[in-house]
Structure formats: C-alpha cells, structure tokens
Amino acid sequence: MAGHTNSEGEKQQVENETADGDVVTLAHGAGGEAMRTLVDDLVVPRFTDADRTAEADGAGVGLAALDDGAVHPIGDGSQAIVVTTDSHVVTPRFFPGGDIGRLAVAGTVNDLAVMGATEPLTLTCSFVLEEGTPIADVERVVESMRETAREAGAAISTGDTKVMGNGEVDGIVINTAGVAHVEADDAVTDAGLRPGDAVVVSGTMGDHGIALLAEREGFDFTGDLKSDVAPVNDLVRAAMDAGEVTAMKDPTRGGLANALNEMADKAGVGIDVVEGDIPVSGAIASAGEVLGIDPFAVANEGKVVFGVDPDDAEAVLEAIRDCPGGEEVTIVGHATEDHPGRVVVDTGFGRRYMSEPEGETLPRIC
C-alpha cells in the first residue's frame, strides 16, 4: 500500500537523521529536563507568539506559564475559561487499579482541578486506535471513561476517532481535553507559593508509577500494589473551601520531585521537606526498592501537592482528610526564602537537594 511505502521512506530518513541531526528520544516524553528543553526552546517561543488571548490583559495564564492548563478571562474579566489537554499512551491498557480510560478522564479532570476549576464544563475525547484492537477492549475503556466521568461530575460532549494500520500505533491512544468556566478569582496556579506556606501532599506517593512498572515486569509482590488513578476535583474543592490555597500541582510525570522543583522554581522560593513525613505505602516502598525506582520520582494519578497559608493549614488538612483518597494527607514541609528554586530534603541523616528525575525512567506510564 502506498502509505506503507511512504512510511518506509520516512523510517529511512529517521535513521539518516540519527547520524546527522537531533532526533526525538524517550527522554523528551519523560516530563523532566529534556522535555522541558524541547518545549521551552521549540514550542513555547512559537506558540506564545500566537497566544495573545491569555496574556492580553495580564490576568490570564498562557502557554509560557507551562502550568497544568491555561486560563482565559472572558467578558469583563470577572469570569474565565480554563482549558487543558493530555494524550494518554499508557501500556498495558488495563492495569491494577485502573485503565487508560480512567487515566484519561481523571488526568484531565485533575489538571483542571489544580488550576482551581473543580467543576468541568465538559471533556473532549479523541481516540487513535490500532487496526486489530479488539472492539471489546475499546468498549471496556469507553465504559471506564463513562464511570470515571460520572464520578467526577464531568460531561464528555465531543470526540473523534482515527484508526492507524497494524503496527502504525500500538493499541489505544486517547486524548482528552478539558474545559471549565470559573470565577476568575478561583483560578490557582502552580507558581503561587509564598515563603512560610505549608506544603501539603494529599496522600501516598508513587502508587501509579510503581504499580504500573511492577505489572509490566510481571513481579508478584505481596501487598496491594495498585494505581491511585482517580479524579481529585472534590478533594480540591474541599481544600479550597477550607482555607487559602496559594498553589497547586498534580504530581504526575516526574512525580513529587518534579512537582516540588517546578513549584519552587516558578515561585522563586525554596522548599524544605522532611523525607520521613512524606506518605508512602509499605508495599510501594518495598516494590520501589526491589525495582530500583524512587517513589518520589514517578507519577501519581490521584494526588495533589498544595501550597497553603500556614494559618489555614490545619483546617485544610481536616477538610482533605474527610474526602475519599485524602485520608493520609500530610504537611510534608514548607516554603522558605532560603535556597530559592531548590528543594531541600531532610533525610533524617542530613540534608540534600531533591533533584528532578532525568531520562526515560518509565516510558508510556500515562
């Protein structure tokens, strides 16, 4: 078929390029430094140029902020539209605790939520399917998306379906974009940390990433290893209603380490955390040791990192603790004027920088 001929031609070109020029590597998709360089150097300068709407009146959040979503003021500026997007390529498509459909819906609901938009107006859903994928698998994924959307109180109102040939795409790729309509004052960014703010983590770290890797490796761990994938919009709403939330981020790709470093960097503050205070389940900690994976460096899919006004921290903790998935909420540290842009972790044996994960630790994890 003509398409295949051409595809072969392109493959050839790629191989030549490997010798002559830069090519995309798995690290470019890992959520760390390589990806940020690609996005910063190549995408942001070009798209920001066209991104007049968000920046027009200084009140919006545009692409250059590289936050979990964008905020576009509408009308007189008292209201705003929050928009986010994620493509999901996770493998295997069904995993302990969830599947690619639940991940797609929860991921997008959560990106909206951490922008302060806890009531999605709607989600879009776009499938790219591999020829030969069992219809029963597609049905199971769609059913899971429905259930997760209902759980989050979200609609899915428009979509698209493309099919690629056998071998042209592996399995099922799902893009979900999310849209919410909020009071402009409600919008929260990942850049708002102030010195003194409590840094709060809504629950155990590392569950999604380590459960997924263990499943892929076929390891039979005792204990309950499963992904934490779930919508967190109700939990975020409870937190925002209970006190002043100054910054939020969902610690997905790159995990807690990435989220904290980004929050410190964007706010120009330091963050001090106490390693022993960061919640990690026993099973995840053990599996992480066996697999050689740091639970702080891998994706969570149902957790939130909050910056909270210190006077409100106890009230916010209490509100989160009452929410499903928030039972283990903990203050893990605080923001400081010291070491701006850096995260310092007290290990119990000393202090060290918590650095961002690098490279391709876990491809196709979300």
Added chain:
Amino acid sequence: MAGHTNSEGEKQQVENETADGDVVTLAHGAGGEAMRTLVDDLVVPRFTDADRTAEADGAGVGLAALDDGAVHPIGDGSQAIVVTTDSHVVTPRFFPGGDIGRLAVAGTVNDLAVMGATEPLTLTCSFVLEEGTPIADVERVVESMRETAREAGAAISTGDTKVMGNGEVDGIVINTAGVAHVEADDAVTDAGLRPGDAVVVSGTMGDHGIALLAEREGFDFTGDLKSDVAPVNDLVRAAMDAGEVTAMKDPTRGGLANALNEMADKAGVGIDVVEGDIPVSGAIASAGEVLGIDPFAVANEGKVVFGVDPDDAEAVLEAIRDCPGGEEVTIVGHATEDHPGRVVVDTGFGRRYMSEPEGETLPRIC
C-alpha cells in the same frame, strides 16, 4: 524492555481476537457507515449518559448530535462555549499545500467555525511523537502551526508531549482541541436545513484527498494538485454576516457525499444537487479518474457546505466570493421536502442517489 514484552503479548491477543471476536478495522476510521456504527453503538450511549451539561436546558449541542463540536450554554444561557477536538495522523506529514501542523490547526478552527464560532478563544495542542523523529521535522510542524494559528487569529495556550518507542507510533500524531466563547444565538449546527434552502459549496471539492493520494502514489500529474488546507473562519463569518445561514458542515472525511447525507439525514429533508454545478478543478478531476477516486467522496480541508435561506443566497454568495478561498463558491442545489434523508444528484444523464463513501478508501488522510 518490559514494555516491549507486554506489547508483544498484546499483539498475540489481537491475533487471537481476530478469529474469535470483532476487532477495529481501517473502515472504523474512514468517516463512513462503519465508523458511525462504532460511535453510535459503543460510544454515544455511554458518554451521552454523562453528558448532562450540554443537554441540561435543551439549548446545548451534545455528543448525541454528532456535530462538528459541542455547544455548552453558560451563565443565563445567552452565551455559550463551543468545544471541538480532532486527532491528526496524516501521512506523509509534509504534503503539497500543507503539512500535519497546518491540518491540525485549520481542522480545529474550521470545526469551531462551522458551529458558528468564528473567533477561537484558544486551541490546545498535544503531540505524540515517535522516538527517532527528527527534531527538525517537529520544529517545521510547530512553525507551520504557529503560522496557521496567526492566519486564523487563534491562540495555542496549553499542550502536552508524549513520546512512544520506535515502532510504537508512526511519526507524529497531533491532537488539537478548540474552544470558543459565543453569543448563544450565533451557534449553527449541521442539522438546520429547511426545505427550500439553497445548498452552497464554498469552493472546489476533493483537493485535499486527491492531492494526498497522488503524492503517496508518487504519480507525476501535470497541473497543480495540492491540498486546500486552510482556516475558513473568516469566510464563515462573512457568510453569516451577509445572510441567514441555517446549517453548516465542513466536508472532511467522507467528503461532500458524507456531509450532504448527514445534513439531509439530521434535518429530515432531501437534498437535490446538480453534478455539473459542483466545482471541481480540472487537475483534480483528471487525477481522480486516473486514481479511481471520486472527488465528492474524499476530504476537503478548507471548504464549507452551507444551507442558506433562499432569499439571502445571492448576498451570501457575494460575501463568500470576496474571501480568499471563496472565489469559486457555488449554489449546487437545494433542500426539498421530497426523499427525506436522501441526496439526489442530477448527473445530466439522469438522477441517482449520492451515497456515502464506504470502507477504507483513504486511511490516514487527516
């Protein structure tokens, strides 16, 4: 690597399923009957269940409408948010007249435009890249997206980047979702045709599909074969300002034949068209004959099919003719009370039904 082991396992499962159960085929992505069945049977009943927002007050357009986008009333219902999404898998990624980046931006701008939303609030952009893709190709695509967004007056304010392994995805997949904020009265659907309405086509048919297939086949046609991919939001705005537009659709996958059949079916009216009046360039007609492809059955990416109040048809035609890309705008027929749901074409030698394209005529065309 664990991911590959698992991927092999899934492939095996797919092969077993081919014998035992239904699997996804290329026809499911072709925009015709097979795709509609998949979406109607499997997706719509589930997602519609969650799609409360759009349907809540009866004024919105939700998933069940299977229009080019969804319309969500906000506030007191006098305003609305229009949302759309498309994933783009076109191959080759660079083709005569455009590339996958221009296609992604124009496709989403156009889906908003034919819902009556001619001023995008923002677009999202999500890349799935194959490991090994030349960075220079990514850069060229991003640059093209920027240029097309500027042409359309659209911002791109949030995005995502995933990387799949070599062989796990072929090249570059781009999802763009689009969001617009409109006066609720401005929203137009593809279901509004009334008997007597003029059916207007904004320009020549078949350019994108046939140019792309000719390129893939490596045929050296004389004449100017190139894709028509372009944003049409200014042209749509001009048409809407000039007279009453009752229905709109962009004739992408499945081409004019698919668009007209959907418009007739949804409105419960018949459509009569005169084949000789439908604009087709000489080069496209010749190439279509050689390739055995009907220019009315393949995608256009810079054209619109309008239903127009007959009293306003001349004014609308004149307004469109003044827009770039609208020079060959033509009234190709009219809606009728006869043969509801069917499109009848007068070939000059007789009358026949214009049926919807079936099967996998052109995979990965958009």
